[in-house]
Amino acid sequence: MALRGCLRAGRALLRAAGPPARGVCAAARPPAFGFLFDVDGVLVRGSQPVPAARRAFQRLADGSGRLRVPVVFLTNAGNCLRSDKAQELSRALEMQPPPTTGFPTIEGVILFGEPVRWETSLQLIIDVLLSNGNPGAEPQAVPYPHLPILACNMDLLWMAEAKMPRFGHGTFLLCLEDIYKKVTGRELKYEALIGKPSTVTYRYAEYLIKQQAEKQGWKAPIRHLYAVGDNPMSDVYGANLYNNYLKSAQQNQVRAGGKRNPQAASPQTEDYLELRKDCNSSVESCYSILVCTGVYRHDNGVPSKTEQCTTEAVFHGHRDFCFDPSLVEASYIVQDVNDAVQLAFKKENWS
Structure with missing residues (x-):
């Protein structure tokens, strides 16, 4: 039940691109990372695009308009059809219409x-x-x-x-x-709480990232995810929670002698087993990047992570999620989504 809710409500829109460009960078070194983009406050505000969003996607695309790295739009917004959301994003970002993934029917x-x-x-x-x-x-x-x-x-x-x-x-x-x-x-x-910051939502987003990379013929394993959002209590919290899950799974794999046992990594084990029977993941880290163009604002430049912690003392998360100050501390804080893309490219030595 919980997984089926995630599959329909996670609203992770898969942005498919054409074949990779024949440039030296894309051909010589396939991407080993992917992006999970929040939408409201990061790419758009209402019906208006954030100016930096178009610049960011110009960096992400090659000269033919095709994406050079796998991208998934991960939003909790459920007030419109997936196809309508895809068309809205396409117009705002001036890109080809992103197709959406199909989901099973839910009862309840x-x-x-x-x-x-x-x-x-x-x-x-x-x-x-x-x-x-x-x-x-x-x-x-x-x-x-x-x-339920x-x-x-x-x-x-x-x-x-x-x-x-x-x-x-x-x-x-x-x-x-x-x-x-x-x-x-x-x-x-x-019965279940689905969407960000739920861990199963990020697990499914990782699955879509890998599916997209395989479709484009990018052979390098995806090692890093960069989750870009504007809300510390959902975007940052969720990415950090998933990063903890990844680290726990890696430690469990070492203790098991190289064979991963996901049952020690997460209380939502059945959801993961249903999603992917092998439960193998090449992803090592999920970095949280907080932008200042949405819910989280800072008027005097980009704050330090210490400043962020002191300003997020009030817990705005759901009552069923415990408050851990470390989970709302972003890995990186930047001004906008364009800066976030540049940061990820620099970390990955990607030009």
């Missing part, structure tokens, strides 16, 4: 994104939970455990054209949880 109570009319939606969801899925009948007793719930976006805030962040689906979930507890005296339970 699924919360994708914040609704337009919160009061009505909150009332209807509470009605369904209290009636065990039959809101037309008067319940004799409050069922508990209630119907999948939540696919935990972002408390997100960035649009407005100067200040907007309430996200995480705020809607907070209201739903408090109302349910106020009415019933019990905690709302989730």
Whole structure:
């Protein structure tokens, strides 16, 4: 159930490119890294592109407009169709339309994104939970455990054209949880929490990165992922959490004599086993890069990581994720996505 929720709600849009360019760099050394790009606050704000985004993708593409490295768009936004999101990104970034991946059908109570009319939606969801899925009948007793719930976006805030962040689906979930507890005296339970910062979402994004590299004929194993985002509590937290998973899996592999046993690496083992039966990963690190064009802002230049930690003392993450200050400390902090791409190219010695 949790994996199927990830496959539909992770919203990782696969940007496919044509055959690699015949330039010296691409032909001589296939890329051993890939990018996971957040969308809102990194590439666009509302309907307007971030100016640095187009410059960044000019660096990522060759002279024919084809990508030189694998790229996945990893966003929690679930308020439109995948095809519509792909067309929106294509127009904003002035690139060829990115195709989207297909996902299985999900059964259950699924919360994708914040609704337009919160009061009505909150009332209807509470009605369904209290009636065990039959809101037309008067319940004799409050069922508990209630119907299974999948939540696919935990972002408390997100960035649009407005100067200040907007309430996200995480705020809607907070209201739903408090109302349910106020009415019933019990905690709302989730079957699964999907999307950033959930680890299974990054596992699937890694799978798409490798799938894209294989499709383009790039033989080098993908060693590093660069997750670029604007929200410390979802983008940075999720990338760091996945980096911890990768390190734990590597240590477990050493202890097992070179044979990886993923069961010691993550509590969501069944999801990973269902996603990829071999569970082998060449990726060694997932670096978190925080940009200052979205939810996270700094008016006096790019702050140090120490400054970032002191400003992120309030935990905006979901109640079911523990607060660890180290998880919201980005590997790197840059001004915008173009700087993020340049940083990754420099680290990879990629021109």
